[in-house]
Amino acid sequence: MSSVPTLTGPVRDWFQSAYPDGPTEAQRLAWPNIAADRHTLLVSPTGTGKTLAAFLSIIDRLYDQHLANKLTPTLRCVYVSPLRSLGYDIERNLNAPLDAIRAQLELESSPIRIGVRTGDTSASLRRKLRDNPPHILITTPESLSLLLSQPVWRSHWNSLTHLIVDEIHALVPTKRGADLSVSLERLASLSANDPTRIGLSATCNPTAPVAEYLVGPTRKCDVLEASRTGSQGPSIDVQSLIAHDEEPYRGLTYRRLLTRLKTAIGQNRTTVVFANTRAFTEKITHDLRAENPLNPESIAAHHSSLDATRRRTVEAALKEGAIRAVVTSTSLELGVDIGQADLSVLVGLPGSVARCLQRVGRAGHQPGQSPRGLLLAASPAELVGAIVTAHAAQAGAVEPLRPICNPLDVLAQQLIGMACAGECSSDDVFALLRKSGSMATLSRADFDSVLDFLAGDLSAPSGAHEPEPGAAPQWTSPRIWKIKGRWGVRSTRVIRWFRANVGTITSEESCRVIAGGRCVGMLESAYADRLMPGDRFVLDGHSFEFRRLDGPIVHANASGGEPALPRWSSDRQGLSAELARDVAHFRVAAAEQLSQGSAALTYWLRHTFGIDSVASNVVRALIEAQERESEIPTHDVLLVEESPSGEFGRLIYAFHAPLGRAAIEALARATSARLGRKFGRDIEVAIADLGWALTMPEGVRLSREDLAVACEPSSLMGDVLDGIDRGELPARRFRHIAATALMVLRNPEGGRKRVGGMHWVSRRLYPLVKAACPSHPLLRETEREVLEDCLDTRSAHAWLETAPEIRLRSLHEPSPFAVAWILASEAEPIRFESADSALERLHARLVGAVERRPA
Amino acid sequence: MSDQQSLAPGPDGWLLAPAGAIIHREARVAVIADVHLGYEWSRGHSGDIVPAHSLRETLAGLEGLTSLGCFHQLMVAGDLVESPLPCRKTEHDVAAFEQWLDSRGIRLRRVLGNHDGTRGEKAIVVAGWTIVHGHVKHRASKLITGHDHPVLSIAGVRSRCILAGPSRIILPAFTSNAAGRNVAEATLPKHWRNHDLECWAATGNRMLNFGRVDSLHERLAGAAIAGAPAVPGRSSNSGPTRSRIVLRRQGARKSSQP
Incomplete structure (x- = not known):
């Protein structure tokens, strides 16, 4: 017993023969805790036996019951992982010990059954699982949400004793995680006893928000941290x-x-x-x-x-x-x-x-x-x-995780899922939601407005537009009926729509590629958007030449020749805020070393970072080039580099700041709003780690005074909001939010997708909803997401408050740092000019000075 | 939309209106195309939650035109409705549309479009011009069609446009829901390149002539208008960093159009 704590009987015997060295630290810590039915967050590096740490004391208890002839064929444990393949992997890894224990007891078949339910599960297997649930169900957040929406599964949850969430750190900061947290609470409410929750993670720091995400505000969670036994870090x-x-x-x-x-x-x-x-x-x-x-x-x-x-x-x-x-x-x-x-x-x-x-x-x-x-x-x-x-x-400096709070699009999808399973009571559901980790601070007003949205009851602001008497309703296709605090789905079609569109994963859309009259495959829309006529790309091993993009269809010709490499050096431009700051520090530190001679830099790179001479020469060349062409931006300097863009003498201003992307986003939006207002013309803004770039309209040159005003810390928030409104970010975000809330269906019935696809949602539905109902919950979710998830106005403001010295430099071409970090980002127009006057200006340019005025 | 719409001269006495319509003063006829009433109900039918808007937007678009008081008939060159499937709400919108026109002394005539099912005339002839929808070939020498939804989309600016030539007028979609086919692209449909068509783009209250459609792409590229599609034949598979970045920035601007 002492070497294998808390395990008993055949499970202990098997473990001792299979692992003569005894349990890992993770297992030693976890088993007694789980056996005592305490909620547990287990943090332990990859390869420290986490799977058995989580499952073995559950299996031990099931075998106990089996030997006492008390094991009923009911569901006991639900295991959720963010990856399907991980689920199958776990199944394999559990079947091995179960099989060994079975053989040891000379049983015909294992008394403990495992089932996997994912999107890949066949229809017949789904039926089998439903009619005859396993003891341990392995699934994904999406499949779990589907099962919860099915009335036939309702009685199965009653016997649950354990909920396991694997790779919990990958779920916490996402909408999938928020969705799962509500699903966990629904499982808990449907089972006779509050199931013990077990979270597993290889990396997470700090642990408190992750533990709270796992159990919600009403339960206590033990955090167990195990280190890797007998080895150093990577x-x-x-x-x-x-x-x-x-x-x-x-x-x-x-x-x-x-x-x-x-x-x-x-x-x-x-x-x-x-x-x-x-x-x-x-x-x-x-x-x-x-x-x-x-x-x-x-x-x-x-x-x-x-x-x-x-x-x-x-x-x-x-x-x-x-x-x-x-x-x-x-x-x-x-x-x-x-x-x-x-x-x-x-x-x-x-x-x-x-x-x-x-x-x-x-x-x-x-x-x-x-x-x-x-x-x-x-x-x-x-x-x-x-x-x-x-x-x-x-050094193990993992970035802290921030759970998403009260996402209203996820809430909408969950409410539909609940209604699919049966009639609901508003008060009960609201109480349930407040117990979940991700909706702990949800307000009743938000909750009610999401229900109103689903019921088609959202009213227009007075004077927005008056439907004439007897007019058709204001919103199409309501999902639920709602009477006196109770609600349910309107029709079985809503249930079908839910099943076909469940999930919160917002993949970018794809385009079909048509060549020679037939479809040859798919390309990601974002990639297709950037292609230009004549560009070549590979698909399915063949090379194609891009002709044009027509809504969701790419027209291309088969072509020989060498295809373009997919973009790769900057595919993942984004760094975490922590790493971006590290890069800023590193550049300054490297420049300081270099000032003592290149040997000092090489020595520093080799001894502090273990960098070879080829790489350290590249770093040296970059720092030297930046010092030659411009200067190394230090922490107390806002370096602004002016250079020609090559288009009509338009000037690009690259701003260098030692901040991560979210803080840069705030600064970029605010400065473009301030300068755009001043000049009354559109400005293009490119947002990156460590800086942003503004492309000014023709004939506009910024002075030091302009820059000082643009980078003023006071009333930053208002100008950030203005810069957001005039850009495309909210409309782009709204598209995903509308899909998650099932306001628009990504997979409509019959599989026929509409021309224009989700672009219509950004271009048309977003402004239509804004006009019809400015307080729409999904508009508020868009604002929350932009302000909380995309922007870090607080860090931006704090840095401006330190009054960094603004240095303006005029260069012949962009500096090496600007090219390396800032200018590779895509530019987004921030609009200050009306569409009409922009069109007139373009027209004037095209036809020259002599305009043909209409008669 | 301003009440003061200035009309541009088109072929044979047709006037081009910024609302996306053409008017023949002598015949006292206005023509629009691709109204797609009931778009929201059709979307709602396949499961989307959308606020009602088509009827309101259509009437708002016509308001300025009717105030000119120069036509008694409104021809819709096909696709008055989004879907031919029976839909009570769409029918309500169509009835309200007709009533609205009626109260202004205007008669509605529908040409059959591919979205209309069986409701509408195959073709209507006005002042020697044949109005059809354009989804099937027609042999008349002077044609007015819809169906193609031409828009001018450059440098992030997007505007509906009328393509007009001596023997052909192609109307834009009256609805804003249609995605539209960009006249600034390098490859255009054959029937846009023939017929000596000129592109008239609409601002809120006047029409701007962007010149011949078949050379528009080239001229935009020649004027190096920011965000205009690049010249064909250029490959993004180029070498050094700097030129690659310039290329990507152009691409980015192109993709930023709505």
Whole structure:
């Protein structure tokens, strides 16, 4: 007993024979806590036996009941993971011990049954699970939401004793997480005894908000933190794919990347390569295979748009060591068990320390082994980003998680789901919601307004527009009826719509590609939007030439020739706020070292960051170039660089500030609003980490006084709001919010999508809703999301309050820092000019001075 | 929309109105196309929650035109409604539309469009011009059509436009719900490139002539209007960072159009 705490009987016997070294720290901590029915958040690095830590004392109890002949065939435990593949993995990992215990007891079949219910589950298996629920149900947030909406499942939840949420850190800061938190509360309300909740995470810091997310405001949660036994933190190597005297040239850099990957794969038994995007994953896989003609099957791709069985085959092959390398976008980031990879290679930046640790943690996924990672950088900015990311990851400086509070779009979807399961009472549902982690501070007014929205009862402001007597109703397609505090679905169609559109994952839309009269595949809309006639792209191994984009359809011609590489060096421009600040510090510190000679810089880079001479020369060249062309922006300076844009003498102003993207977003919106108002013309704003750029209209040159006024800390918030209103951010966000709230259906019945697709929602529905009901809950959700999730006005204001010295420099071309960090971002117009006067101006330019006036 | 709409001269006495209509003074006829009444009910039918708006917007758009008092008949060149499926609410909107016209002494005549089912005339002839919807080929020498929804969309500015030539007038969608086909693109439908069409874009109260449609893309590119689509044949697969960034910024502006 002492070596294996709290486990009993056959489960203990099995564990002792299977793990003679005894339990890991995580298991030793978790088992007694879970056995005592205490809510538990277990934080423990990858590869420390978390799965058994969570499940074994539950299985122990089930076996106890079995041996006492008291085990009923009812649902006991629901396990939720953010990834389908992780669920199947857990099933495999539980079946092994269950099978061993069964064999040990010489039983015909295991008395404890496990079932997996995801979007991939076949209809017949779904029926089986429904008619004969397993003891342990493995599922995803979306499938759980579906099950909760089905009246036939209602009685199954009654016997629940445990709820497990895996990879909880990946859910906490998302709307999926907010949705799951309400689902957990619904499960709790439907079961006889409040089930014990268990959260699992490899990285989370601080733990308090995650624990509160898991159990809500009314319960207590124990936080158990275990360290990795018998090994140190990860070892991460950073290398540059370019040398200090070259411009990044994608063809050359890409060939070097392939060579580097081949070496890495050759030196290790198994290697996982993270390529950030699906397109790039495919490209690398294809080219690595082409260069390994003898055994192309030894390299595989893994991303979420691959077929599920194919993904599972790859995972199994990797675990068995049957393949040498797998190239993945992000889909292997979370804890799918892929056995012992020897090395993780990260191509491009992971964006945050948490993701970096997750990815590197894929190598050495065994107790006692320390993870090994290699970060490959394709540009100077990426190299600097990689250096600070690796450094922070080795120090374990994980970014804090911020749960999303009271998202009204998620609430709308959950309310429809509840109504699908049966008639509801407003008071009961509101009380239930307030017990959940994500809706703990929901106001009754917000709750009621979402119900009104679903019932089609939202009233127009007086004087907005008067429907004539007997006119048709103001809103189409209400979802629920509502009488005296009770409500339910209007029709079975609403239930079908809910089932076809459940979920909060807002993937960008895709476009169909038509070439030679037939559909050859899909492209992401965001990618298609950027293509220009004549551009070439690869799809399904063939090369195409872009002709035009027509709503959701890309018209293209099949073409030979060398296709464009997918964008890659800056695919993931975004850094966490913490890493962005680290980069700003690093640039200043590197410049200080350089001022003592390049040997000092090289020494500092090697000894503090473990950087080789190729990479340190790239850093040196970047710092030197910036000092030569402009200056290194320090923390007490707001450096503004003016340079010509090449279009009609329009000037670009690059603003450098040592802040993360959300704070930069606030500053960029406020400055563009202030300057736009002053000049009465549209300004284009590009928002990035560490700075923003404004492209001014023709003939406008900013003076030092203009800049001082634009960067004034007083009344910042009002101008931030003005800058948001005149840009496109809220309309873009509204599109996803309307889809999550099921206001517009992403998958309409019959599968026929409308021309214009979700663009119509931004372009038309958003202003229509604004006019019809300015206090609409989804408009308020849009505002909440923009102000709380996208912007950090407080940090922006605090920095301006320190009165950074504004330095204006006029350059012939953008400075190296501006090119590296700021100008790669996309520009968004901030509108100050009316559409009519903009059109007249364009017309005047086109036809010259002589305008043909109408008669 | 301003009451003071100035009309631009089109072929054979047709006047082009910024509301997206054409008017023939002698025949006392106005023509619009692609009204798509009941768009919201059709969307609602397939599950979307949308505020009612089509009827109100249509009437607001016609208000300025009727105040000119120069026509007794309004021809809709096809697609008066969004869907031919029976819908009580759409029928209510159509009836209210007719009543509104009636109270102003205007008679409605419908040309059959691809969204109209069977309700409407195949073609109507006014002053030697044949009004059809345009979804099927027609052999008349002078045609007025709808169906294509032309818009001018450049540098983030978007405006409905009328394409007019000596033998062909193509009307924009009267509804704002239609996505529209951009006349500033490099590749245009064949029937836009023939017929010597000129592009008239509408501001709130007047029409601006952007010149011949078949050369518009080239001229916009030649004037290097910011955000105009790039010249074909240019590949984004270029080398050094700096030129790549310039390319991406142009692309970004293009994608920022609504």
